[in-house]
Amino acid sequence: LEFLCGYPAASLQERLYVNKEMQGVLIYTVAGAEGSFGGLVSLCKSKSIGELIKSALHRAKDCASDPICYHTDKQGQGTAGLNLAACYSCALLPETSCEEFNSFLDRKLVVDKKIGFIVDRK
Known part of the structure; x- marks a missing residue:
């Protein structure tokens, strides 16, 4: 993910939301000199996020x-x-x-x- 969005891995943080009805993950960072929110936001488009998940499963x-x-x-x-x-x-x-x-x-x-x-x- 760090190579795609422009932020170093240490700058990205995650929060998991899990209960019986739904699950979610929030990946966030603080804007600064390391990258821009645009790189992270653009990865959330439907095609991009699906490809990211497939890639992560393949690498796992x-x-x-x-x-x-x-x-x-x-x-x-x-x-x-x-x-x-x-x-x-x-x-x-x-x-x-x-x-x-x-x-x-x-x-x-x-x-x-x-x-x-x-x-x-x-």
Whole structure:
């Protein structure tokens, strides 16, 4: 996302909104010398956002540290072992960007063929 909108990753922040009826994600930043809101706003157009999601799902399938990253089982990795298939090569964000401090992350829950929430979509 940082390469497409013009902001460095440490300048972007996210907030998740989740309940039974709906879910949402807010990606925001403070305007400054690093980039412009126009780059971030233009990514929210219907075609752009769909392509961003497809690209993110495709990239979540692989990590430079696989198979070690993907096959981390019960012991976990990261702070207090709170992450499973997530490392600095694939899923972790700068600490200022993630409101949950990069905890409870697992690529398997999204893209795994047996337990993932998202199945392969063309």
